[in-house]
Amino acid sequence: MLAELPEPVFFQRNGTLVVWHHADRTEAPLFERRVRSNAPAELLDGGFVTLAGAQLGAAEPALAGRFSQGWLLPREGQLDNRQVLRALAAGLAQRGVQTHWNTPVSDGASAARARHDRLPRPRRQTRAADAYAAFAVRSHACMRQALT
Helix, strand or coil, rough: HHHCCCCCCCEECCCCCEEECCHHHHHHHHHHHHHHHHCCCHHHHHEEEECHHHHHHHHHHHCCCCCCCCEEEEECEEEEEHHHHHHHHHHHCCCCCCCCCCCCCCCCHHHHHHHCCCCCCCCCHHHHHHHHHHHHHHHHHHEEEEEE
């Protein structure tokens, strides 16, 4: 999907290495349960690869000897959220989708929106526009979940 965006977005999938200090070891199982229950299935296809001792040092030399164990999530990736939002906005604008940034929503606006939702959509708003909007919603939900 990123390749279809009208602007470039930084993305890499090199995995994520999760480590914790000894004092935080009781939080590790909670973290694992939270990730397993909230992450998309395709992210967990590679699972949590448990690393210990020298394996950690091999995965990330800067951490050698500093942590006794950790997990590698090999399918995890990183992208530039600001670039994604700019590219999504540009893609929506190219498709004639009207957006409203920094706009407060009131109860009256909700009723107006409900009426608007019943109107037929213009032909310019295609499945691609729907996909962009869905990607933006999923990205926002993933970011929000990661912060909670």
